[in-house]
Amino acid sequence: MDRAEAEIRESRFLIRRPEVTGYVGDVACRLLASHCRDVRAYVVRTPLFNASMAPNGMMQVWTGLLLRCRDEAQFAAIVGHEMGHYLRRHGIERWRDVRSKADVSAFLTLGLGAAGLGVVGMMTQLALVASIFAFTRDQEREADVVGLNLVAGAGYPPVAAAEVWEQLIAELEASTAEQSVNVFFATHPAPEERLGSLRALAAGRGDAQGDRGRERYRSRLAAIRPMLLRDEVALRQYGRSEVVLDLLLRDAPDDGLLWFAKGEIYRLRADAGDAERALAAYESALAGLGAPPETHRSIGMVQLRAGRPEAARQAFERYLALKPDASDREAIRALLTR
Amino acid sequence: MHLRRCLPLVLLVLAGCAPYTLVRPERQTVGGVLSVQPGTMWNRVTVPAFAGKIEVWTLDGTVLNFLMFFTGTADGEPLFTRRGEPGGRSGAERLPVFRSTMNPLEIEELFKDTLARNLGSPIVETRGLRAVTLGGGPGFHFETRAVGRDEVERSGVVTGAIRGGRLYAAWFQGARLHYFERYLPEFDRLVGSAQLVGEAAR
Numbered sequence: 363m364d365r366a367e368a369e370i371r372e373s374r375f376l377i378r379r380p381e382v383t384g385y386v387g388d389v390a391c392r393l394l395a396s397h398c399r400d401v402r403a404y405v406v407r408t409p410l411f412n413a414s415m416a417p418n419g420m421m422q423v424w425t426g427l428l429l430r431c432r433d434e435a436q437f438a439a440i441v442g443h444e445m446g447h448y449l450r451r452h453g454i455e456r457w458r459d460v461r462s463k464a465d466v467s468a469f470l471t472l473g474l475g476a477a478g479l480g481v482v483g484m485m486t487q488l489a490l491v492a493s494i495f496a497f498t499r500d501q502e503r504e505a506d507v508v509g510l511n512l513v514a515g516a517g518y519p520p521v522a523a524a525e526v527w528e529q530l531i532a533e534l535e536a537s538t539a540e541q542s543v544n545v546f547f548a549t550h551p552a553p554e555e556r557l558g559s560l561r562a563l564a565a566g567r568g569d570a571q572g573d574r575g576r577e578r579y580r581s582r583l584a585a586i587r588p589m590l591l592r593d594e595v596a597l598r599q600y601g602r603s604e605v606v607l608d609l610l611l612r613d614a615p616d617d618g619l620l621w622f623a624k625g626e627i628y629r630l631r632a633d634a635g636d637a638e639r640a641l642a643a644y645e646s647a648l649a650g651l652g653a654p655p656e657t658h659r660s661i662g663m664v665q666l667r668a669g670r671p672e673a674a675r676q677a678f679e680r681y682l683a684l685k686p687d688a689s690d691r692e693a694i695r696a697l698l699t700r
Numbered sequence: 701m702h703l704r705r706c707l708p709l710v711l712l713v714l715a716g717c718a719p720y721t722l723v724r725p726e727r728q729t730v731g732g733v734l735s736v737q738p739g740t741m742w743n744r745v746t747v748p749a750f751a752g753k754i755e756v757w758t759l760d761g762t763v764l765n766f767l768m769f770f771t772g773t774a775d776g777e778p779l780f781t782r783r784g785e786p787g788g789r790s791g792a793e794r795l796p797v798f799r800s801t802m803n804p805l806e807i808e809e810l811f812k813d814t815l816a817r818n819l820g821s822p823i824v825e826t827r828g829l830r831a832v833t834l835g836g837g838p839g840f841h842f843e844t845r846a847v848g849r850d851e852v853e854r855s856g857v858v859t860g861a862i863r864g865g866r867l868y869a870a871w872f873q874g875a876r877l878h879y880f881e882r883y884l885p886e887f888d889r890l891v892g893s894a895q896l897v898g899e900a901a902r
Contacts, residue, residue: 374823374847409822425822593822596813598796630796630809663805693804693829693840 367420370404377405377425377586385582386423386441389434393442393512397449409593411530415444417451428583429590430529430606432613434575435513439523442512446505503559510563519572524560529609531557536601576613588654591623600631618653621646625657629664640664655684659694666697674698719746723757727893730755731771733900734868737893739886742767750818752780759883763852765874767887770860772900773867775800779814800865804829804840807867811858815846823847826858834861834868835896844873855880859891863900870894 370376377383383405391398400419410426421444431437506523514520531554583590594603607624614620625643628636644661647653662677678694688694720743729735731753740759745766748756753774757767773779778795796813799806808826816824829842839861847853853876860869872887874880895901 372851374851374853375821407822596816596822596824598813598817630813632799659805663803666803667801689827690805690808690829693831696831697803697805 364418366416367402367418370406370420370422373406375407377407379585381582382586386421389438390421390441390445392516393438393445397445401448407589407593409590409597413440413444415448417448419448425586425590425593428586429594429610430533431526431579432529432576432609433522434579435518435522435572436526437579438516438518438575439509439513439526442509442516443505443523444509445512446508447501449508450501450504502556506556506560506563510560510567514567514572517573519574520564520567521561524557524564527557527560532609533602533605536605537599580614588619591619595623595626595630598630600627603627616650618647618650618657621650622653622657622660625660629660632667637664637668655681658684659688662694720744720758721746729897730769732898733771733896734769734870735895735897736870736890739889747783749783750780751783752778754780760879763850763875764879765872765883767890768871768873770867770869770871773798775865779810779867780818782818798867800862802862804831804842807840807860807862808842808858811842811844811871815844819846819848821846821848832859834859834891835894837861837863837896844871845876846873857884857887859894861896863896864902866900868896868900 383403386403386405387401390401390403394401401415401421402419403421403423405423405425405428408424408426409429410424411430412422412424413427414422416422421441423441427440428437431440510520510523513522580587594606597603604624604627607620607627611617611620611624621643625640625647628640628643641661641664644653644657644664647657658677658681662674662681665671665674665677675698678698682688682691682694723738723742723744725738725740727735727737742757742759745756745758745762748754748768749762750756750768753771755769755771756762757769759765768780770779776797776799778797781795795817796810798810802810808829812824812826816822824844824846826842826844829840832839832841839859841857841859844856844858845853846856854873855876856871856873858869858871860867862868870887870891872880872883874883
């Protein structure tokens with residue numbers, strides 16, 4: 363386990379921005395209070411939904427999870443659940459299992475990486491990592507109860523945990539046709555069943571109000587949000603991403619970055635009607651706050667494809683005016699003179 | 701489940717089933733469509749880890765560097781897939797595919813997202829897209845940078861062109877330390893010597 367932590371510390375996938383890792387650590391501390399010093403938080407750049415807490419206090423949070431939480435309360439709910447496993451020492455019972463699986467995982471990564479089979483290696487490793495921390499159904503329930511108590515004790519609304527599950531179920535439904543791997547779902551109880559018990563637990567506590575921390579969550583993660591969205595779009599899981607972005611847009615309907623990402627989903631999917639959907643999303647992005655200069659570049663690409671060269675030219679010109687040092691400047695000029 | 705799915709691949713690697721054949725420094729026709737003049741001895745990988753309308757060469761082994769030729773990717777086809785990947789991907793999570801109407805900006809994007817998916821890594825970048833000449837006609841060129849799950853940073857260059865609605869290209873990638881830069885001049889010479897032949901010339 364210590365070796366795994368040493369590897370993660372050196373990893374190129376580790377997010378090293380102190381404002382981000384510091385924030386994740388702060389949320390963990392708010393939940394744990396006296397155990398705070400035991401926890402070391404690592405944010406790993408992987409656009410999938412997962413978090414884990416090892417028996418030695420190493421907490422991993424993947425960027426796909428950060429993107430999907432709508433506020434600090436939801437994020438705290440997931441962290442609280444993982445803390446539940448940690449406090450109840452669930453991981454220790456599986457320690458021997460961990461050792462043997464970790465060795466297999468290292469072997470696979472090496473062998474398949476060497477063969478250039480990156481994604482198989484990655485997914486295999488993820489499945490193993492997840493199975494290392496896969497707990498029994500009773501342990502999951504116990505972690506839910508402990509997590510909920512931590513969350514409520516720290517002043518967050520206990521209903522946040524149920525909300526996260528509800529969002530994940532909506533996403534899962536949008537991807538029924540997709541053969542995607544979600545290690546979290548693969549190792550946790552059936553999501554609908556979980557949602558029901560989380561709702562019941564929250565209702566039982568009665569204290570529905572609490573600190574949502576929506577603005578704090580947004581501002582502390584602002585530096586990595588463009589990256590989180592880029593990584594999500596690059597997955598090309600159009601249906602799932604659309605569900606995620608629509609949820610986030612509900613809270614921030616004038617967020618230019620979110621609208622831009624939504625436009626990208628449609629532009630890249632390029633099904634019938636997607637060109638117009640993309641253009642509408644880009645327009646919302648520009649009407650909102652924080653649309654990146656690339657919005658104009660993408661409008662140019664859609665217009666070009668739609669056979670409207672003059673509109674494309676204007677959009678590309680705007681992009682180059684906003685980003686005069688763009689590395690594709692020459693290629694865009696060449697495209698416009700074709 | 702995933703472990704089980706990969707076992708055949710692991711066995712393949714263990715059995716040493718990735719043999720090479722020598723490519724001499726004399727004019728070669730790749731996939732019947734790309735004629736190139738290598739300046740040094742290469743190795744053709746006969747069972748590459750990836751599948752598609754591709755051919756893979758290497759100098760020091762594919763972990764350290766490789767040259768992937770795209771020998772006529774057709775409309776609707778992905779650039780390349782992982783060998784043994786379950787077929788019939790459809791719906792919302794399909795692998796991005798080549799469209800014969802794509803412009804160089806879209807090709808660059810297609811490469812970036814295909815690499816991210818096939819390497820299983822979000823750390824993939826492309827930059828420096830520019831117009832070049834390939835085989836006497838218009839083409840494009842850009843750089844790639846990727847960090848695989850093995851934590852190795854690799855640099856790459858892509859030069860290609862679309863002819864008759866099909867994609868012809870060469871992508872050289874190597875470990876950023878030493879194995880990329882050392883052979884970059886060889887790649888430039890090789891691509892400079894490229895001619896489109898056979899159905900690519902029609």
